[in-house]
């Protein structure tokens with residue numbers, strides 16, 4: 149299995165400015181390095197009052213730059229050299245003062261200087277504001293942020309909640325893992341901008357009585373990875389999830405359901421407003437015909453109870469029957485004869501694309517291998533981690549969507 153770290157071969161300049169959120173920047177540097185990035189830390193003088201360059205050097209594995217007069221660069225032009233082969237400058241934390249400086253093109257320290265001097269066509273500027281809520285909501289700050297957005301900067305957050313000063317409100321810097329994921333998303337190809345994608349994921353749970361039910365081993369990981377990959381590609385994503393213990397991908401709207409009927413009832417009214425429907429859920433085919441209001445007791449009965457089953461609605465087939473249906477992608481989890489079963493499903497569900505995988509072998513695992521089956525033929529996506537596969541699948545879907553319109 150090949151696992152491709154999401155920031156492999158990416159070069160990131162991580163800028164720190166003065167703020168208590170500098171403590172989160174240490175964790176962020178670690179997360180970015182773990183995701184495969186080369187991280188060059190640049191700190192302002194105010195940032196050094198909160199965290200030392202020693203810490204940031206140890207975590208990034210590279211010497212930290214703090215001054216525009218740093219003579220280590222042969223040409224003495226750190227403000228030029230550091231961004232020429234960088235993919236992005238991420239300023240986290242970005243103080244109110246630093247945002248003001250950026251908005252006005254100020255350049256009296258190394259970090260602001262390199263933000264101004266960066267090659268804007270291939271080196272994005274992302275800022276993660278961190279400040280007291282009054283400072284954040286002040287018209288001057290809001291004016292500066294609007295100007296920065298207008299100039300092409302990407303503003304990540306801020307979050308809302310408890311602040312270091314004891315107040316509660318907007319202005320907290322996003323957490324390290326959130327900033328990492330937003331940066332990763334920013335660097336993905338924007339293949340689905342303006343598109344709406346609906347995804348079902350996970351198992352369903354068909355209740356027998358208040359404490360028991362029928363379910364299956366689907367973990368939901370593939371569906372959640374597809375929701376994330378579609379969002380990274382610029383789509384607006386709705387994820388209808390059965391009972392799983394997975395965290396929601398960033399900026400994805402999630403609707404939790406339990407049973408197949410609930411999943412059906414959540415999906416059907418939404419489907420026509422979406423451009424793409426990806427049905428990864430392992431929907432239970434049957435449910436108990438009746439629900440016992442109270443726990444079924446053994447009560448000394450001599451024989452085990454028997455349950456009559458009734459068929460659940462087929463969600464994918466129902467969406468595919470809609471007159472203004474989205475582009476429908478079905479999954480086929482099979483134990484054998486993958487290609488033939490997937491092709492059968494393509495016809496039976498009347499959808500343009502079926503993605504086959506060998507079910508029990510992949511349930512709950514982080515990797516998978518997929519077989520794409522459509523009218524053109526078959527295409528194998530080799531074994532990889534589910535997020536890598538999801539990104540490849542999103543590329544394949546975007547290509548077919550483009551061809552179909």
Ligand code: CTP
Nearest residue numbers: 427428429431460461462463464478479480481
């Ligand atoms: N599916 C669905 N609603 C159902 C059953 C399946 O939306 N009630 C979707 C799944 O999400 C998947 C595709 O249909 O995208 C195929 O699911 P699968 O369980 O493999 O197919 P079935 O139609 O149930 O056929 P079988 O179990 O006989 O293989």
